[in-house]
Amino acid sequence: MNSEIFKNKVIKLEQRPKRSFSKFIIGLLRWSILLFFAVMTAFPLIWTLFSSVKSSQEILTSALSLPKKLHWENYVYALKVTGIVQSYLNSIIVTTISILLNAYVSLLAAYVIARFRFRGSAFLMTLFSIGILIPINSALLPIKIIMDNLRLSNSLIGLAILYTAIGIPISVLILRSFILGIPVQVDEAARIDGASLWRTVWKIIIPMARPGIVTIMILQAIYCWNEFLYAIILIALPVKRTLQIAIRFFLGQFFFDYGALFAAMTLAIIPTVVLFIIFQNSVVSSLSMGAVKQ
Amino acid sequence: MKTNQEQRRFIVLALIPAVVLFGTFYILPMLGLIATTFFEWNTIKMGGFIGFDNYLKMFQDNVFYIALQNNLSWSLVAMFIHIPLALMVALLLSKKFRGWKVLRTIYFLPHVISVTAFAVIWMNVFNPSFGLINSVLKMIGLGAMCRNWLYDQATAWPAILLTWVFHVGLYAVIILGEILSIPEELFESAEIDGASGIKQSFHITIPLLRNITGTCVILTVTGGLRYFEGLYIMTNGAPNYRTETLALYLYQKIQLIQYSYANTLGVALLAFGLLFVITGMKLFKLGKSDW
Numbered sequence: 001m002n003s004e005i006f007k008n009k010v011i012k013l014e015q016r017p018k019r020s021f022s023k024f025i026i027g028l029l030r031w032s033i034l035l036f037f038a039v040m041t042a043f044p045l046i047w048t049l050f051s052s053v054k055s056s057q058e059i060l061t062s063a064l065s066l067p068k069k070l071h072w073e074n075y076v077y078a079l080k081v082t083g084i085v086q087s088y089l090n091s092i093i094v095t096t097i098s099i100l101l102n103a104y105v106s107l108l109a110a111y112v113i114a115r116f117r118f119r120g121s122a123f124l125m126t127l128f129s130i131g132i133l134i135p136i137n138s139a140l141l142p143i144k145i146i147m148d149n150l151r152l153s154n155s156l157i158g159l160a161i162l163y164t165a166i167g168i169p170i171s172v173l174i175l176r177s178f179i180l181g182i183p184v185q186v187d188e189a190a191r192i193d194g195a196s197l198w199r200t201v202w203k204i205i206i207p208m209a210r211p212g213i214v215t216i217m218i219l220q221a222i223y224c225w226n227e228f229l230y231a232i233i234l235i236a237l238p239v240k241r242t243l244q245i246a247i248r249f250f251l252g253q254f255f256f257d258y259g260a261l262f263a264a265m266t267l268a269i270i271p272t273v274v275l276f277i278i279f280q281n282s283v284v285s286s287l288s289m290g291a292v293k294q
Numbered sequence: 295m296k297t298n299q300e301q302r303r304f305i306v307l308a309l310i311p312a313v314v315l316f317g318t319f320y321i322l323p324m325l326g327l328i329a330t331t332f333f334e335w336n337t338i339k340m341g342g343f344i345g346f347d348n349y350l351k352m353f354q355d356n357v358f359y360i361a362l363q364n365n366l367s368w369s370l371v372a373m374f375i376h377i378p379l380a381l382m383v384a385l386l387l388s389k390k391f392r393g394w395k396v397l398r399t400i401y402f403l404p405h406v407i408s409v410t411a412f413a414v415i416w417m418n419v420f421n422p423s424f425g426l427i428n429s430v431l432k433m434i435g436l437g438a439m440c441r442n443w444l445y446d447q448a449t450a451w452p453a454i455l456l457t458w459v460f461h462v463g464l465y466a467v468i469i470l471g472e473i474l475s476i477p478e479e480l481f482e483s484a485e486i487d488g489a490s491g492i493k494q495s496f497h498i499t500i501p502l503l504r505n506i507t508g509t510c511v512i513l514t515v516t517g518g519l520r521y522f523e524g525l526y527i528m529t530n531g532a533p534n535y536r537t538e539t540l541a542l543y544l545y546q547k548i549q550l551i552q553y554s555y556a557n558t559l560g561v562a563l564l565a566f567g568l569l570f571v572i573t574g575m576k577l578f579k580l581g582k583s584d585w
Contacts, residue, residue: 026492030386033382034383034386034387034397036460037383037397037401037462040460040461041400041401041403041404041460042400043426044415044416044419044426045403045407045415047419048415051418059424060424063425064426064429064430064433104311105311105315106312108312109308109309109311109312109313111308112304112305112308118305124309124313127316127320128316131316133567133568133571134320134324134564134568135516135520135541135563135567137522137541137544137563138327138541138559138560138561138563138564138567139323139324139326139327139560140544140545140548140560141548141557142323142326142327142330142557144548145326146318146319146322146323146326150318161315162319164315165315165316165318165319165320168312168316169316169320196304197300197308201308222405222406225408226409226410228408229523229541233545244410244411244523247408247410247411248410248523250414251414251417251527258418258424261414262418265411265414265415268408269408272406272407272408273403273406273407276399276403276406277399280399280402284398284402284467287464287467287468287471
C-alpha cells in the first residue's frame with residue numbers, strides 16, 4: 001500500500017512540467033469565469049455609487065466617466081425629498097417585531113412537534129410542509145380582505161403579524177430539525193429536577209438550539225426587509241411606508257434629477273451592505289445550514 | 295397523573311399561536327382563494343355562482359398564456375442555467391484559493407440589496423439615454439446596437455432575465471457550504487487513485503450535491519414565481535404584455551377590481567408552483583440521504 005502511494009507520487013512529480021501549461025490555462029479560465037461574475041455583480045453598484053455624486057448633466061452626457069466634482073448636495077436633496085429616514089424606521093420596526101414574534105411562536109410549535117406524539121401531530125407536520133411550497137402571493141386578495149377585516153391594514157404591527165405568519169412553516173421545520181438534534185435526555189434531566197415544560201424550553205432548548213434560532217431569524221429578517229407585494233397593497237398612508245415602498249416612489253419624486261435618484265438609491269442600499277459585511281460569516285454559515293436542514 | 299395533564303396543557307398552549315396564525319394566513323386564504331373563483335365578483339360585493347366561467351375565460355385569455363410562458367421560461371432558465379452556474383462558481387470557490395472570501399462577498403451583495411432597490415438600479419443600467427449598457431456599447435464602437443432594452447418587444451423579457459441570471463451568490467453559498475462539509479477522506483482516496491481536480495468534481499463532488507442542488511432548484515423556482523416587485527417597478531408588463539407574469543397579472547387584475555378572475559389566476563399560480571416543486575422533488579429524489 002505504502003509503495004503504491006509512493007509510486008503515484010513519483011508519477012505526479014514526473015508529470016508536473018508537462019502539465020504546467022494546461023494548469024496555466026485552467027487557472028486563466030477559472031479566474032476569467034470568477035471575474036466575469038464579479039463584474040456582473042459589482043459594476044452596476046459601483047456605477048450607482050459614482051453616479052450619485054455627479055450632476056444630472058454629467059450623467060446624461062458622460063455616463064461612464066468618473067465624477068469631475070463631488071456633488072454631495074444630491075444626498076442632501078435626496079434626504080430632504082424622500083422621507084427615507086421615516087421609511088427606514090418603519091422597516092426596522094416591522095422587521096424587529098416580526099423576527100422576535102416569529103422566533104417565539106415557531107420555537108414553541110417546533111418543540112411540541114419534535115418532542116410529543118399526539119393526535120394530529122403528523123397532520124400538522126404535513127400542513128407546515130405544504131405551507132413551504134405554497135406561493136403565498138397567489139392569495140393576495142384573500143389575505144388583503146382578512147387583514148382589512150381584522151383591522152390590521154395600514155398598520156406596521158399588522159404587517160409584522162402577517163410576515164410572522166408567512167414565515168411560520170419554514171421556521172418551524174428548520175427549528176424542529178435542530179431540536180431533534182438535541183438529545184431527549186437533556187430535557188428529561190431538567191424535568192426530573194422539577195422544571196416545568198415552559199422552563200425547559202426557556203432554560204434548555206433556547207440555549208441549545210441557538211444556531212437554529214439565529215438561522216431562522218436571519219431568514220425572517222431578509223424576508224421582512226425585502227417584502228414588497230403585501231406592503232404595497234396593505235399600506236396606503238405615506239408615513240407608514242416601508243423602505244421598499246418608499247424606493248418605488250423615488251422614481252416619481254426625482255423626475256429628471258438623476259443625481260439625486262442615484263444618491264437616494266445609495267442611501268437605500270448602503271446600510272444593509274455594511275451590516276452584511278460585518279456579519280457575513282454568520283449570515284453565510286446559517287444560510288447554508290438552513291438549506292441543508294430543511 | 296399530574297404530569298400528563300400538565301403536558302397536555304403545554305402542548306395546546308404552545309401550539310395555539312402557530313396554529314392560529316397558520317390557519318388565518320394560510321388555510322383560510324387558500325380556501326377563500328379557491329372558493330371565490332366560482333363566483334362573479336367584479337365590484338366590492340360578491341355576485342352569484344358562475345361555475346367554471348372564470349377558468350374558461352382564463353384559458354381564452356392571451357395575456358394569461360404570455361404570463362404562463364414567461365413563468366415557464368423563467369423557471370427553466372433558473373433550473374438549467376442559473377443553478378448550474380451557481381454550482382460551477384461554488385466548485386471553483388471550494389478550492390479556497392487566495393481571495394475566495396472577497397469574491398464570495400461580492401457575489402452575495404445582490405442578495406442583501408433589496409430587489410426593489412436593484413430594480414431601480416437596473417432601470418438606470420438599461421436606460422436608453424444614459425444607461426450603463428448603451429454607454430458601454432457606444433464606447434466600444436457598437437453604438438448601432440443601442441436600444442431601449444426594457445421597452446423593445448424583442449429584448450424586454452431577456453433583459454428581465456438578465457437582471458438575475460448571473461447573480462448566483464445565494465445558491466453558490468448554499469452549495470459551497472455543502473461542498474465544504476464533504477468528508478476530506480473522500481478526496482484523499484481519489485487523489486491516491488490519481489483522479490485530477492476536474493475528475494474529482496465530476497465523480498465525487500457533483501453526485502454528492504444532488505440533494506442540495508435539488509433544494510436550490512426548488513428555492514429558485516418558487517422564488518421566481520413569487521417575484522413581483524422588480525417587474526412591477528421596471529416594466530409593469532410593458533411593452534405589449536411582453537413582461538407579464540402570473541404574479542404581476544394577478545396584482546393588476548386586483549387593481550382593476552376583477553376580484554374573482556384575480557383569484558383564478560392565483561389558483562393557476564398555485565397549481566403551477568406545486569407542479570414544478572413536485573416534479574423537482576421527484577427528479578432530484580429529494581429527502582434521500584447519500585451517505
